[in-house]
Amino acid sequence: MKKFFCLAAWVLLISCNKESPQDWGGMEYFTFKISGVVTDNTGFPLGGICVSSFGSEIYTDSEGAYLLEGRGSGDTSVFVNYTDTDGVENGGRYMASSRRVTLEYKKGTRHGPYMGLFTATDIDVTLVAGLTPSINP
Numbered sequence: 001m002k003k004f005f006c007l008a009a010w011v012l013l014i015s016c017n018k019e020s021p022q023d024w025g026g027m028e029y030f031t032f033k034i035s036g037v038v039t040d041n042t043g044f045p046l047g048g049i050c051v052s053s054f055g056s057e058i059y060t061d062s063e064g065a066y067l068l069e070g071r072g073s074g075d076t077s078v079f080v081n082y083t084d085t086d087g088v089e090n091g092g093r094y095m096a097s098s099r100r101v102t103l104e105y106k107k108g109t110r111h112g113p114y115m116g117l118f119t120a121t122d123i124d125v126t127l128v129a130g131l132t133p134s135i136n137p
Contacts, residue, residue, distance in 0.1 A: 030115040036123035094127035
């Protein structure tokens, strides 16, 4: 019975640790936050740009700002992709871009496979206006 209560207490303690999302698959992983601003070559902020990495995506707001949050594994030097998905609605058609970003450890207690929170801030990107392929009906 004592073993049962020790196990129950341990499970309760682990489940209450907000900094350590659980994944008992054994593969190391981390949570991340990447933020910045996307502009065109004149400095005009671009809203509606899709920013993605590790299967997470978000769209820039009207000021071109974004905060991408997600979960990754492996190397903390990651590729972030920037894609104009709305066509000319944000003032033009912009060529997609990809940028390698090095995430830095921010906080969190290593717990099992969880490595902690990693961040990269002020990742500002300039997209170049250009023609994108179109499909004719």
